[in-house]
Amino acid sequence: MKTVSFCTLGCRVNQYEIQAIRETFINGGYAEVDFGKKCDFCIINTCAVTKESEKKSRNAISRAARCSAGVIVTGCYAELCRLTENMPANVLWCGGCSMRDKIYEICEGAAAEYGIKTSYEKLNIGTTGALPNERYRAYVKIEDGCNGRCAYCIIPKLRGRSYNRDESDIIAECERLIQDGVSELIFTGIEVSDFGSAALCRLIKKAALIDGVRRIRLGSLNPNTVTKEFVRTVKETPAFCKHLHLSVQSASDSVLKAMRRPYGAQKLYDVVDLLYSEIPEIMITADIISGFPGETESDFEESLRFVKEARLMHVHAFPFSLRPFTEAAAMTGKVPEQVKKARNAAVIEQSERNKRDTALSMFGKKVELLVEKNENSRAYGHTDGFMEAYAADSCAAPGEYIECTVTGFDGALICEETK
Secondary structure: OOOEEEEEEEHHHHHHHHHHHHHHHHHHOOOOOOOOEEEEEEEEEEEEOOOOHHHHHHHHHHHHHHHHEEEEEEEEHHHHHHHOOOOOEEEEEEEEEOOHHHHHOOOOOOOOOOOHHHHHHHHOOOOOHOOOOOEEEEEEEEEEEEOOOOOOHHHHHHOOOOEEEEEEHHHHHHHHHHHHHHHHHEEEEEHHHOHHHHHHHHHHHHOOOOOOEEEEEEOOOOHOOOOOOHHHHHHHHHHOOOEEEEEEEEOOOOHHHHHHOOOOHHHHHHHHHHHHOOOOEEEEEEEEOOOOOOOOOOHHHHHHHHHHHHHOOOOEEEOOOOOOHHHHOOOOOOOOOHHHHHHHHHHHHHHHHHHHHHEEEHOEEEEEEEEEEEEEEEEEEEEEOEEEEEEEOOOOOOOOOOEEEEEEEEOOEEEEOOO
């Protein structure tokens, strides 16, 4: 029996794709072994969103080359290698961001000439056998690529223009997953907002009608997607989790303009105000980049003020990372590394304070916990607002939903299960 191992780095889309690729190999009769073990083929889905992501991708390729007869490299770092003709050594196939649906055939000996995708490439997850761990929660990819031209981002150059997945195909996959035991669906994509606000509303409503769906979440959203219709849909769909992640990046008008983001600071505040006014219990998280070229201390303070006033429960915060093939790579006004790191740390510190304040306001309130693991009679998981939580003295198994009362906070909500 042929053997195969898998490794994925980076975003939720990469995680979805490697799960779908895994399924084609398992269905084809391959035996899976742990990454780093001797095998016939190793499939690596790479990332290039930051310099650190590139480094991790290179290390994974080097490790695979020492134990695999054939290394298959796909994803954003692979595409960057193709563009720079810096092909990794000992790689059987460097597929970049296209032809993931052909990887199994290539390993089986099919001849293939690399081609740029011109439509959505179908990768489907047929059963939860493709899911590595949490078989009650599943990412569902709804689009690929990005039509944005943000000055700091290399991903549109690597992934190409945005292509939406057919809605009927998405719903069919959701139905298969729900029938196989999944109860939480997470719609993801390189730029989920490119799917379209109205189309997202329609998709959410259709998914919520599937018998067995308990929770629906979305990946990161451009604030412009959060229209009144969108908020009304979220509010009126019980299965939609009380949580949204916004792609904010900065709350300074001058920085947003330099970044080529399609909104200003006032739009950010308007969106947050709309969400809180219509759904008071909603939890909001966001992305923030610190130290973009030209960002002054005053610019940064505007972002920090937004993090506080918007009560962002969590921030995916990271210092600006210069990427090739981007407009920002040639910009003047570079911010010193130590300043970027200090600003990044301040954003994280403020978001941690927000999280603590939010948790304190929840004492005595009821929450529903989706159990992700149970160790020593302690059930760990997340609320629908995406707060980490645990309940002691619980025999609930992973995948079960339990009602709890919040009694404390130690970085996660401490809960008492309702018996």
